[in-house]
Amino acid sequence: MGLDRTTLLAILLMALVTYATRISGPFLADRFRLEGRGKAAFDAIPAAVLTALIAPAVLTTGPAEAIAGAITILAAFRLPLYGTVAVGVAAIVLLRALFAA
């Protein structure tokens, strides 16, 4: 198993950049006390980050992904996380088969 020196350097630098993004948030958060409008924006972060990560996959990939996404959202209002994932995966497999046919 080889380990190239330039590759090792690239990996270490990528790790350093990534750790910097992970640790800088808490330092920033400790500097500010948020109220009102700022706090409303701050509290919106979790849902916004997760939404941004998956929106292109659901909205711009194709009809199978869009319909499966809608079905998964409906499931998420009624089922626990496991059930939601099962419904979502089943829906995408069926819909992809349907649209590929």
Added chain:
Amino acid sequence: MTLVHAPTRSEFRDALIDIAPALLAGMPMGLLFGALAVAQGMSPLEVLLMSSLVFAGGAQFAALGLWQYPLPIAALLVSTALINARHILMGASLAPKLRRFTILGRLIGFGLMADENWALAERRAADRPLSAGYYFGMAVVFWANWVLWSFLGACLGPTLGDPDRFGADFAFVAIFIGLIVALSRGRRRSFGIVAASAATAALVHSVIGSPWHVLSGALAGPAAAALLHRAGEK
């Protein structure tokens, strides 16, 4: 060092139950990453090091897209910083919930923060204090899962099939939808926040391209929340 307090065992058990779907979804993604990385010229040992030290799936897949020899190190670092910039927002949001951890606990804890375990920690903190047993139980197991499957993928290489065939790529989408609904329930302006993020991310992804959609969508939601906020509201 004390990272863990009693009653740790039930907290740890809750953590395993909650993280299990993400572990399953991580398996095909890890295998795929390892197999693709070897196809791009990396050795299994290099895959093991990257997954354990970088531990950021999105940035690692993006790196494979840029991977050619001699390595374009500057481009790799810019791509990594851009995709992982969302961690700054995530860490800022999670910081008050980890305030009871020791300094070392926080230095390691934020280092292990990934989309899935962060989202579960936020959901947990919404109805009870976040314990070290729960957070580390979840985060360490999720980290080990990514390292293990990507290393195995590197060793097995191209004998593996396409995980999209089994809908594996959509398992993460479904997990995130479940967590978005759980985080948004009963909160003011949730629909506006999610709609603003989704529309911005989809638009930016189509017009400009990946990975810009992550940061722009992550900022659009809080911007909408600030705009929709009325004076005097708590």
